[in-house]
Amino acid sequence: MAKRVALVEDDRMIRENIADALKKSGYEVSTFHNRTDALTAFRVRLPELALIDIGLGQEIDGGFALCRELRSMSEQLPIIFLSARDGDFDIVSGLRLGADDYLTKDVSLPHLLARIAALFRRIDALASPARSEDVVARGDLTLDLNRLAVTWKTQTVVLTVTEFWMVHALVKFPGHVKNRDQLMDEAEMVVDDSTVTSHMKRIRKKFLVVDDTFDHIETVYGMGYRWKP
Amino acid sequence: MNLRIFQGIRGKLLLVSLVLLAIPVLGYRFINDMEAFLREGQELALASTTRAIAATLSDRPRLFLTPQDTPGDDAALERRKILALFSTSDPETLAELGTAYAPSEEIERILGLLSRSASRIWVVDTRSRVRGLSGTLKGQAAQEETRDTQRGDWLARLLVRWTRLSASSERDAPGSASQAVMAQVDRALIGVPTAYWRLAHDRRGVILSAAQPVWVGDNIVGAVVVEETTGAIQALKLNALSNLLTITLIVFLAGFVTLLLFASRLAARVRKLGLEAETAIDAQGRIRGDIVASREKDEIGELSRHLSAVVRRLGDYNAYLESMAGKLSHELRTPVAVVRSSLDNLMLHTPGDSETQVYIERANVGVMRLSSLISRLSEATRLEHFLQNAGCEAFDLRTVIAGCVEGYRGAYPGQGFAFDAGSGTLCIEGVPDAIAQLLDKLVANAMDFCAPGAAIAISLHGEGSEAVLSVGNTGPLLPQGLDQALFSSMVSVRPEHHGGVEGNVGHLGLGLYLVRLIADFHGGRATLKNRPDGGGVTAIVALPLHRKPEETIRRS
Numbered sequence: 001m002a003k004r005v006a007l008v009e010d011d012r013m014i015r016e017n018i019a020d021a022l023k024k025s026g027y028e029v030s031t032f033h034n035r036t037d038a039l040t041a042f043r044v045r046l047p048e049l050a051l052i053d054i055g056l057g058q059e060i061d062g063g064f065a066l067c068r069e070l071r072s073m074s075e076q077l078p079i080i081f082l083s084a085r086d087g088d089f090d091i092v093s094g095l096r097l098g099a100d101d102y103l104t105k106d107v108s109l110p111h112l113l114a115r116i117a118a119l120f121r122r123i124d125a126l127a128s129p130a131r132s133e134d135v136v137a138r139g140d141l142t143l144d145l146n147r148l149a150v151t152w153k154t155q156t157v158v159l160t161v162t163e164f165w166m167v168h169a170l171v172k173f174p175g176h177v178k179n180r181d182q183l184m185d186e187a188e189m190v191v192d193d194s195t196v197t198s199h200m201k202r203i204r205k206k207f208l209v210v211d212d213t214f215d216h217i218e219t220v221y222g223m224g225y226r227w228k229p
Numbered sequence: 230m231n232l233r234i235f236q237g238i239r240g241k242l243l244l245v246s247l248v249l250l251a252i253p254v255l256g257y258r259f260i261n262d263m264e265a266f267l268r269e270g271q272e273l274a275l276a277s278t279t280r281a282i283a284a285t286l287s288d289r290p291r292l293f294l295t296p297q298d299t300p301g302d303d304a305a306l307e308r309r310k311i312l313a314l315f316s317t318s319d320p321e322t323l324a325e326l327g328t329a330y331a332p333s334e335e336i337e338r339i340l341g342l343l344s345r346s347a348s349r350i351w352v353v354d355t356r357s358r359v360r361g362l363s364g365t366l367k368g369q370a371a372q373e374e375t376r377d378t379q380r381g382d383w384l385a386r387l388l389v390r391w392t393r394l395s396a397s398s399e400r401d402a403p404g405s406a407s408q409a410v411m412a413q414v415d416r417a418l419i420g421v422p423t424a425y426w427r428l429a430h431d432r433r434g435v436i437l438s439a440a441q442p443v444w445v446g447d448n449i450v451g452a453v454v455v456e457e458t459t460g461a462i463q464a465l466k467l468n469a470l471s472n473l474l475t476i477t478l479i480v481f482l483a484g485f486v487t488l489l490l491f492a493s494r495l496a497a498r499v500r501k502l503g504l505e506a507e508t509a510i511d512a513q514g515r516i517r518g519d520i521v522a523s524r525e526k527d528e529i530g531e532l533s534r535h536l537s538a539v540v541r542r543l544g545d546y547n548a549y550l551e552s553m554a555g556k557l558s559h560e561l562r563t564p565v566a567v568v569r570s571s572l573d574n575l576m577l578h579t580p581g582d583s584e585t586q587v588y589i590e591r592a593n594v595g596v597m598r599l600s601s602l603i604s605r606l607s608e609a610t611r612l613e614h615f616l617q618n619a620g621c622e623a624f625d626l627r628t629v630i631a632g633c634v635e636g637y638r639g640a641y642p643g644q645g646f647a648f649d650a651g652s653g654t655l656c657i658e659g660v661p662d663a664i665a666q667l668l669d670k671l672v673a674n675a676m677d678f679c680a681p682g683a684a685i686a687i688s689l690h691g692e693g694s695e696a697v698l699s700v701g702n703t704g705p706l707l708p709q710g711l712d713q714a715l716f717s718s719m720v721s722v723r724p725e726h727h728g729g730v731e732g733n734v735g736h737l738g739l740g741l742y743l744v745r746l747i748a749d750f751h752g753g754r755a756t757l758k759n760r761p762d763g764g765g766v767t768a769i770v771a772l773p774l775h776r777k778p779e780e781t782i783r784r785s
Contacts, residue, residue, distance in 0.1 A: 013567045014563065014566050014570060017571055017574055018570060021577065024574070024578050084563055085559055104562065105563060106562050106565045106569055109570055109573035109574065109577065110573065190597075192604050192605070193666070194612060194615055194666065195611070197662050197666075201662075219662065220632060220636070221628075221632035221633045222632050222669075223635070223636035223639065
């Protein structure tokens with residue numbers, strides 16, 4: 001059964017390019033170019049994954065509103081945000097809309113497809129019991145690579161797909177320094193250094209919410225980051 | 230005299246206030262006019278008194294009969310004695326007159342009836358013998374003297390010199406008015422009435438004398454001379470002058486003080502406005518502050534409002550220009566996304582035709598370069614967001630810089646780094662990641678311009694209340710006049726063929742602009758200087774030290 005992906009994007013060419021790529025990868029795609037059309041369709045039948053552009057036509061933050069409504073209909077549905085603006089990342093993170101990831105519109109399609117695949121894997125993994133060989137444990141930290149779940153001192157830390165991959169890159173070899181390029185590779189994205197810094201900052205904040213003495217992610221100035229064992 | 234005092238508004242207003250000097254000058258002229266008027270008045274009055282007395286003595290032939298002719302009179306001696314007496318106001322010297330004084334009882338009786346308190350009356354016959362004498366000038370003079378000295382204030386004493394009435398002939402020494410007096414008596418004896426002002430012998434006043442002939446029928450038998458002091462006029466003049474001076478002084482002082490206060494206020498307002506304008510724009514031409522528009526309705530208030538509007542408009546325009554890079558990058562993302570996604574689709578699902586693949590590859594490389602450029606265009610905006618949202622913390626600058634240098638040594642093994650840091654902690658408050666980024670930019674720049682084989686010198690020292698970080702390289706010098714401009718966005722003096730770290734990705738001149746942004750955020754400043762020995766360029770960043778080093782230093 002092909003997975004059903006909904007794509008809400010107001011720019012026609014981008015929308016059709018992404019839709020084509022998704023179709024060729026074997027997904028079933030429904031496209032919408034504004035919020036109202038998308039909502040109407042969602043009320044009839046929910047998709048299995050949603051790709052939402054934040055700026056929809058006249059509404060600059062239409063995507064956020066749509067996400068909220070979608071979340072109220074389904075807690076588990078994977079949602080990925082697309083955005084043309086850099087500043088949105090902090091907003092999205094701050095709003096805690098429960099998005100599973102956020103990307104800029106000019107992300108390369110292979111990277112986008114990698115994330116979609118990971119999210120669908122997670123849904124399948126949640127439906128079946130946990131497999132121990134896919135769990136990485138480092139001290140108080142556990143990472144379930146299929147469920148994309150992180151726990152710290154047995155408490156869940158909610159990370160986006162990108163953030164999860166970055167943490168995984170660090171803890172694979174604890175004590176080793178990973179520079180920003182390496183982190184970008186592992187997180188399947190191509191961005192500039194300050195975006196990586198922002199992501200790391202947000203990751204730290206999420207851990208601090210759960211444990212305010214957390215300081216295992218160490219900045220090695222001039223080189224990169226390191227997981228302190 | 231320091232001329233600079235007069236170049237300010239206060240000095241100029243004070244010079245203008247010298248116009249007030251016209252007041253005392255005009256007043257003095259008025260007083261002089263008044264004095265002349267009064268003199269004339271007194272002269273006329275005395276002349277008519279003398280005429281009246283002469284008229285009383287006229288037509289009485291028996292008045293001037295001589296009791297006996299004294300033989301062998303020494304006429305000259307007599308005359309001299311009479312004239313000497315004339316010169317004094319002291320009637321005690323009557324004794325000296327001797328035979329010159331041959332009073333007629335009748336004359337003296339009449340004179341006694343006519344005498345006045347402030348004058349002396351002489352009656353002289355044709356042989357210049359005094360036939361009658363009445364009155365004294367001394368009492369008046371004494372009165373006036375005491376009155377003068379009673380005016381204890383310094384002003385009156387100062388002015389007494391100026392208020393002397395002028396004598397008819399200034400060249401006469403006091404007491405030697407003899408010639409003139411003789412002439413006056415002689416003229417009266419031939420029938421010509423005269424009036425004459427002479428200085429008293431003690432120089433303390435001026436005496437007015439009027440002479441009239443006494444007629445009996447058509448013959449002149451004698452002359453009447455009336456003398457009067459002029460103390461009244463003098464006193465009036467003294468009073469008027471001292472009042473004038475006092476009032477002038479007060480008006481001057483009041484005007485002076487008022488003008489000084491007004492000028493000071495004006496100068497202060499203008500200076501304040503100038504200072505606001507100066508600080509509103511910093512050395513690099515960015516708008517730092519605002520000018521508060523004054524609500525005063527005068528010209529300075531208007532100027533302030535104009536300046537405020539100008540600064541605000543400039544600021545708006547600057548903000549628009551600076552945000553243009555960010556807006557441009559935002560706008561460019563969408564078309565870049567279209568191109569890239571199209572290329573991605575092509576690459577994923579086209580049959581492996583090598584020729585098509587080559588073109589797709591090249592297109593992809595181009596798009597990636599474009600994307601990277603766009604990314605750097607908006608780097609400044611992202612940096613500003615990042616700095617605003619990042620939490621400030623107190624950290625040891627040495628640790629960060631030392632760590633970075635280690636990283637560079639590892640990342641660029643072909644380039645030498647000389648690190649001079651001293652010891653101890655240099656605690657500053659800010660965002661450690663941003664400082665690392667700042668150093669990255671400076672080092673990248675230094676490496677681009679560094680002469681091959683030379684090392685890059687990085688040093689960190691505390692100087693006073695600042696931490697000073699410098700990154701220096703050997704190589705070409707800064708072009709003249711551009712050292713501040715280089716910190717502006719988009720200004721670059723990189724020769725075209727230079728590869729360096731930025732390499733093929735293209736160069737936008739943004740590195741130093743970001744350095745300045747970060748330095749400004751931390752309350753410091755960044756400068757570029759040619760090395761004193763002319764061998765290269767040093768970038769210097771000064772950051773204020775954190776004042777409470779005992780706070781927890783968190784290293785994350």
